[in-house]
Amino acid sequence: MDYEQFFADKVAALKGEGRYRVFADLERAAGSFPLAKNHREPGETEVTVWCSNDYLGMGQNRIVLEAMHEALDKSGAGAGGTRNISGTNHYHVLLESELADLHQMEAGLIFTSGYVANLTTLSTIGAMLPDCVIVSDSLNHNSMIAGIRHSRAEKKIFAHNDLDDLRKTLDEIDAGRPIMIAFESVYSMDGDIAPIKEILDIADEYNALTFIDEVHAVGLYGENGAGVAEREGLMDRIDIIQGTLAKGFGVVGGYIAGSAALCDFIRSYGDGFIFSTAIPPAVAAGALASVRYVRAHNELRELHQERAARLKSRLTEEGIPVMPSVSHIVPVLVADPVLCKQASDELLYKHNIYVQPINYPTVPRGTERLRFTPTPLHNDAVMDEMVAALCQVWTQLGLKAAA
Numbered sequence: 001m002d003y004e005q006f007f008a009d010k011v012a013a014l015k016g017e018g019r020y021r022v023f024a025d026l027e028r029a030a031g032s033f034p035l036a037k038n039h040r041e042p043g044e045t046e047v048t049v050w051c052s053n054d055y056l057g058m059g060q061n062r063i064v065l066e067a068m069h070e071a072l073d074k075s076g077a078g079a080g081g082t083r084n085i086s087g088t089n090h091y092h093v094l095l096e097s098e099l100a101d102l103h104q105m106e107a108g109l110i111f112t113s114g115y116v117a118n119l120t121t122l123s124t125i126g127a128m129l130p131d132c133v134i135v136s137d138s139l140n141h142n143s144m145i146a147g148i149r150h151s152r153a154e155k156k157i158f159a160h161n162d163l164d165d166l167r168k169t170l171d172e173i174d175a176g177r178p179i180m181i182a183f184e185s186v187y188s189m190d191g192d193i194a195p196i197k198e199i200l201d202i203a204d205e206y207n208a209l210t211f212i213d214e215v216h217a218v219g220l221y222g223e224n225g226a227g228v229a230e231r232e233g234l235m236d237r238i239d240i241i242q243g244t245l246a247k248g249f250g251v252v253g254g255y256i257a258g259s260a261a262l263c264d265f266i267r268s269y270g271d272g273f274i275f276s277t278a279i280p281p282a283v284a285a286g287a288l289a290s291v292r293y294v295r296a297h298n299e300l301r302e303l304h305q306e307r308a309a310r311l312k313s314r315l316t317e318e319g320i321p322v323m324p325s326v327s328h329i330v331p332v333l334v335a336d337p338v339l340c341k342q343a344s345d346e347l348l349y350k351h352n353i354y355v356q357p358i359n360y361p362t363v364p365r366g367t368e369r370l371r372f373t374p375t376p377l378h379n380d381a382v383m384d385e386m387v388a389a390l391c392q393v394w395t396q397l398g399l400k401a402a403a
């Protein structure tokens, strides 16, 4: 077997399909977001970033940076171990209690990322609950799918946000078996939101545990930024809320919030929690400062929503096909992988506007799109500039107008 040839062929196949991924070599500039430097041959250019998941610009927030500097100077670079073996720092303890309080739960548990939080929590529960069935939304994130698969529990998939199909799926399960329903609140590629209340009502009928991924909602929805479940007054009905510290909160790390018994169970049995070094104290301190700040600044959330609504209406006015989204995510349909990449390249290289093409397998084939994420820091001037450039690229490439 020619291993090198095998690897190269696999990559060539992606290129042939037009969905080979090229990273933009960016240098973020704290204080200037959404502007960033793009390192590309032959020189550097300044670009406006339109696809960041640092949804509120918390990655450059002064108070967050100060907290990180202070903790770095006080505690040094790394945590020094896994949580069990010398890695638990006071900032971790404070952060977990802040997150529990944010979600009005008994306890919180932090992980090195949201991905690891999903993988570990779902796999541990699925593996250990005897004869458990995991019922999973068809558009759940890869990290949830990985957790479910790793659990080796029986998995049943229901059609995305489809309550009738959820009920039908649950009806097929023998009475008495433990069930966990796993879903998200905001789905990040379409910007739609799950019917959380209805799912919880059904879960009650079938005595199922509920696991919700609020990664694209924490910091962004609800009076305190605890997510869509907070906005809808449903947090106390959910068993496990999972979130990230990397998107709305602008730092890195993931977590769950739930009952004391549940969090203690995952802390004690979850491989991805036990066997990996804790996040650095400075990261925990930054995340803690960010959660506290975001909780107290609802006006950030209001401005965030206003910016997203404004962008949707500007693009619609121009006949650009914005996909229906009820959230802060503004997906624009291109429906072809090659054209999608071309549109993104034109915007980047000719107009210094950075929006990454979203292709299969992140989204289904034929629904390739540009996914815009306006933040409170995208003012009218940069928005006008971007819309004008996008219109020009749309005409130039002969892309479809809105129906």
Ligand SMILES: *Cc1c(COP(=O)(O)O)cnc(C)c1O
Binding pocket: 113, 114, 115, 116, 118, 141, 143, 184, 188, 213, 215, 216, 244, 245, 246, 253, 254
């Ligand atoms: C990004 C993402 C995650 C993973 O979170 P990280 O903190 O980036 O690892 C989990 N779920 C969803 C839906 C995501 O989009």
